Amino acid sequence: MHAVVLTHGDVDGITSGAIGLLAFPGADLYFTRPSQIHADLYRVARDRPDVVSVSDIALNTMRFDDIIRALSRFPRETSIHWTDHHPMAAKYKRRLSQRVEMFHQIGPCAAELMYRKFADRLPEHALRLALYGAIADYCDNTPFVRRHFEDFDKRTLYLEAGLLVQALQEIDYRRESKDLTWELTLGIEPSSMNNIVDLAMKATRVEHEVFRYVQSHARKVGPVGYVLDMPVHGYRGKSAKFAAYFTDSMIGISARSSEDEVDVSIRRRNSKIDLNRLLSRVISSFTNAQGGGHPAACGASMKRSDFPRFLQLIADEVAAQSS
């Protein structure tokens, strides 16, 4: 049997992908992302695999037709599993479900969904992977996760998951993440991976520096705190949180500019605002901007010259919603 696992490169992606590899032994593993999934599916279809598993990939509605077209390239016999927890409008879910075996739920992480979907064919250690994914994605308050926290010492689970989260800040995706995913399928714990422990410690020290940097460089526009072009790469979600904290804001943004683009990570702080919804409203007033994510964590990119107006629109929306 020829199987292919396509998944995201963050900890939930890696753990849900590792569970996919355990469910379909011998499968090939590729990392992908919402902006690329259509092209990757198209490429994978040429090999006519028996099984494809896509996990933790948000549906990019701007690419929806391309995704449907790519799916139509697979032989009818290919079973395609689509497992995800990002918001998905009902019409897209319905349309996609005509071709894929959809397991979609908001609340649990993708790794929990993968575990629940394939539990009867997984080894015992796969359960820990599901819990690491849940901790990493802040999806650790579901009935499934709460129940299984009782099976271990949850403090140890947080340490192991924390090592993965931190190390990934310093891993440049792809190659090393692939090795890491394979090690996880073997049941090797992060604390037993020397390179992961070293990277996690380094990342934690860098994170503390990032915290101090944001303290002295965060700015505020209305109810939104932001930091632009930190001297370190990565740490974007974390620095967005810190920017909200240091400016006493409901929303934090960490932005990085390149020659003609600005890329932002958005987080909320003590707020129930649905960032995904907020972002899709704001982004519709820009050309060449895209983004999305979860209610509590989002990302977007836009033309560099649009960034000031973007900040202002986000601030206006948040102010309007909270008054």
Ligand SMILES: [Mn+2]
């Ligand atoms: Mn996820």
